Every structure is written in C-alpha cells, then in structure tokens.
Amino acid sequence: MTLQSQNVTYAVRGTTLVHDISIDVIPGQVTAILGPNGAGKSTLLKLLSGEMAPTSGHVMQGGRFVGEMSALQLAQQRAVMPQATSMTFPFVVRDVVALGRAPFRKQSSRRQDNDLVDQAISLADIGHLADRAYPALSGGEKQRVHLARALVQLWGMDNLAEPALTGRGDRYLLLDEPTSGLDVSHQHALLSIARREARDRGAGVLMILHDFNQVTTYADQVAILHRGALVAFGAVSAVMTPAMLSEVFAHPIRAIADPAGGVVLVSQAPNQAF
C-alpha cells in the first residue's frame, strides 16, 4: 500500500501547474520533491494531501481514492506540516501542538494526548516555548511548533514505548519546505526526525527540499519537477547526478569528494569572472 498520484494534472484558468505526474510515497521510506521555483512542488503536495482535487488523474492512499475519503479518515492516516500559517489569536504553543490530536479526540484519552504532546514538544525542541503565545514566535520557531503538531497527529493512537506500528494501516507525513525557516542544526534535527518516522515507525514521508545534499543524505527516493512535469523519479543515487541537476536548475552543479568521506554536490557562481 502506498500514497500515489496516478497521472495527475492540475490546471487553473488555462495554466497547467502540474502535468501528468505519477509518483509513489512508500511506507518506511523518505521521498523528496526537488525542483526550481514554480515547478509545481507545492501543488503536487497539495494534490497528494487531498487539499486540492486534480483536474485529471487520481490520488490513491492505501488503495482508496483520496477524493472519496472523508476529511476525518484522511486526517487519521496522514499529517501535513504546512509552509507557514498565520494566527492572530494568542494560543499558547502547547495548545497549538495539542490541536494535532483533534482527529483522535473521540478515541484518545487526555493522558495519552498529554504524553504524546510532551514527547513531540521535546523532539521539536520547543520545550522552552511551550507557554509562550504562538503569534509572538519567530518564523523558524513557528515551523517547529507545526512539526510537533504534525507529529502528534501522525502518531495517532500509538504508544511510543512500543517499537513500531503494526497492523494499524499506513501512515503518511507530508512536509512542505520544512527546513525553509530553520537554522542549520534545527534543519538536521527535523530531517532526522522525519527519517526516523519512516525507518523506525514505518511512516511514508514526503518532503519538499531545496538542498541537494540534504536530499542525498536523508531521502531514499526523489522526484525532480521542472515546469510542472516530472523529469526524474527514482532512487536518490540514480537521480541526483550533477548532469541532471545542472540541466534542471539551469546552473552548473558539481560533485566534489568530501575529505570526510562521500561526495557533496556544490553549486558554483554562474560567471567565474564576477
């Protein structure tokens, strides 16, 4: 069972934002979406999350059409971390995180909610902000709050003391540019959390990233989008070649041996004389 787009196209007022894209988000793996600005990355993520309905094609989650599932059914199986959300009302951080428990409010106990919220807050490193008003936070801090909120939703009815989820169906975590407002150490913390949710707890993780080396380090497979079309989709090692990236991003990109081991992808200034 996967979360998959089957030949999805999305057009609005004559402009095609996403054209005929088929990808799979596989449980236990991290799938990255990469591409220049305006390539249709966020649109594809919104189609996969069910936020928007494709003009043609289908989105399937766990063998069912996403368009035919209720918002609550979807919410119990996948969590979304959005790019940015503004909120004028001064909820405290802990309460914003606890909103992620809403899809399980009929089943879950107050105690389980509190346990999961505590763990998510400590994972997202926002313990020192827990009693602060959300609107007063910086952009990066807000993103970490939404990471914690997405985690308590993703965990559903799990007991985190158990090693992994079994027999409870697929779970998906979709992250829209999760690292954009974060400092370097929090970027890696977030990416590690995402990878751990996939590897250790079996979630299918999809995230839009911009950093080539983060893709090669944390993702298992990658979809490269360019002008609304899927240019390449497959294992990271096969797709993340300097030739492919240089062409898609219209910018020279080289692979350089890292003295510490492995290879890093670097972008150069376009004009050396400059």
Added chain:
Amino acid sequence: MIGHHAFLLVAMLLLLMLSVVVSLGVGGADIGVGKVLVHLAHRIGLIGAGVDDFSARVLDSLRLPRILRGVVVGAGLGVSGAVMQSLFRNPIADPGFVGVSASAAFGAVVMIVAGGAVLGSYYSQFGPFAVPVAAFVGAVLATSLIRMLSRQDGHTDAAFMLLIGVAINAIAFAGVGIFTYMANDAELRSLTFWQMGTLSGDGPADMPALAIMTVGILYLVTLGTPLNLFLLGEAEARHLGIDVEKLKRRATVVTALVVGAAVAVSGIIGFVGLVAPHLVRLVTGPDNKMVLPASALGGAIILTLADAIARIIVLPAELPIGLVTGILGGPFFLGLLLREKRRRRI
C-alpha cells in the same frame, strides 16, 4: 484545567442570575431586590406569601419577559460574535460590523414599509411573522454574499472578507435610510425601533424567534473544537479532519439565523458580539471550547445590565438599549484597538 473552566462558567451563571435579579428590581417603579427575591421565591413555591399586587404585575408582565428577551438576545449576539471572529479569523469581526445586523434590519424595514403592498391582504395575517422572517432572510443573504464575493480559487482572504462586510454594511444602512424616507408616520415609529434597538417590543413573533435563537445558541456553543482548528487556517483544519465547507456553511447559516432572529426581536444592538468574546478571552485565553459558552453568558450579562441602565438613566422615560451598548461599546472598542496597537509595536 476542566475544573477551572467549569468554575468560571458556574461563576458567570451566578453573575447572570444576580444581574437578572438586580435588573428586575430597578426601573420606573422602584421595587427593590428584596421584594424581587420574595416574589421569585413565592413563584417557585418556596414561600406562601408573595409581594403586593402592583409589584407582582410589574414583575410578571413587564420586566420578566423583557429581561428574558434580553438574556436570549444577549447570549445570541455574544456567541455569534465569537463564532464570526473565528470564521473570519479576525478578532474584530462582529455581526454589526460586517453588515449582518444591518442587512437583517434592512429586510425587516422592507417588510414593514412594502410588505402591505407585496403581500396584500395576507400581510395582516402574516405580518408579525413576515417581519422576523424578512430580517432572517436579510441576514442570510448578507452572509452568503460576503462569503461568495470573498472566495477566489477556493480560498477566502479573511481581511478582504471583512472589507466586503463593511461595504455590505454601508449598502444595507443606505437601504434602511431609503425606506425610512419613504415610510409614513405609523411605519416610522416601528422603523426607529429597528435602528436603535430596544427590548420593550412584544410582538407575537417573539416566542418563535426566541425559540430559534435558543436552539441556534445551543448548536453554536458545540463548535469549539472545529473552530479552534479553523483558526489555524482552512487548509490546516481540513488536514486535521474537519469538513471545512460544511462547517462554514452551517456556522454561517446558524449565525445568520440567530442574528436575524435577534434583530427581529430587538432591532440592532451593536457591540455585544464584539465586547463579550473579548472580555471572555482576557480571562480564559482564545480556546473556543471555553470562549463560545462564556461569550453566550457574557453577552446575556452585558445586555441585562445595559437594559437596567437604559431603564433608569433617563427616568421616567427609557433610552433605546442600542444607544446604551453603543455609548459603552464604542469606547471599549477604541480601547481594544489601542491595546492592539501597543502590543504590535512592542
């Protein structure tokens, strides 16, 4: 947490009962709290002897119905304001500001002035009900229009939505003005009532309107969790399992129903929908599970006290209650804006 919240709701309920008793005691005939308590105790069978006949009649047929009207209308306006602020995701939304009250009044005024011509001989039969129905239709049309005009590509811009509401408000008030200009003397008297607000009206449609409001209020106070999620954003609420379109449709229709019925009973009473939720949030924070029921109670308390003031401040006459809430609410709103301004600067 739960205990703290339940305690606050009980305290507000007691405060409401206290306001009702005080309000029963004051007015043209000074009856006094002591007599009111004796009368109430007598009515519910606690003590055998009641108060004198005159006081009993004033309380039973004049003050009690009017105060109950105030309690229900105040609760309706309070909770509607809180719901609208969440729906618009804007703390300064209020049924008065976004033209829902004015559109309801416009509907009512059209029916008062033109109803006879349109409904002909049926008007005498349906007139009393036609006016509240017209008020409700006006309120629903206004909310639907605001939502329709502010939608683009399936998204609503909350700030834009508020501005559209302001425009609708101006148009509806102009409409009320036009029909006021066309009205004859008898019609003018009932028109003034719609524009300034009063709890003294006692039309035959009162009971159905109050019943509608009560049901609407009981529904709206259950929307705490979905509206909390809505404050995160429409997409986020959807991702968290809320059928967003259904929630918006139901909340706007029921709010329009409650506000329309409130305007039908008492005319335009401004600021209660704004002031009650804000006072509540100062104490409880923004959690709608608490804000919604507490705003209903707060609105009821505010309107009960405002009504008491309206009845004693210009004795032997009485001030329209809309003027009282306006005089008190306007400065309160200014204070709110200034506080917001200071907070943003920091």
